[in-house]
Amino acid sequence: IAKLFDTNGDGKADLTGCNPGWGCEGAINHQLAAYELTNTVTHNQGNYAAMMADTISRYKEGKPVFYYTWTPYWVSNELKPGKDVVWLQVPFSALPG
DSSP, X not given: OTTTTOSSSSSSEEEEOOOTTSHHHHHXXXXXXXXXXXXXXXXXXXXXXXXXXXXXXXXXXXXOOOBOOOSSSTHHHHSOBXXXXXXXXXXXXXXXX
């Protein structure tokens, strides 16, 4: 699965994450550690709106995308869960705090 979402060729899945310092940064990093995914997933951070614009463009080109989002938020209007994308299910709850 990591190979499917590896956009830069390093062998790890590239997860479009969120801005450094946002609350979701801690949640993503905590969950990657809790699910033992730090060796297979890279949490890409930066300007979320710009990264999501790139993610949506890649989706429209038919490329696989792997990203973090929340609802309600505009991203789910562009990439509709259950139609365009699939929400990943987790084996157990791993929220920080």
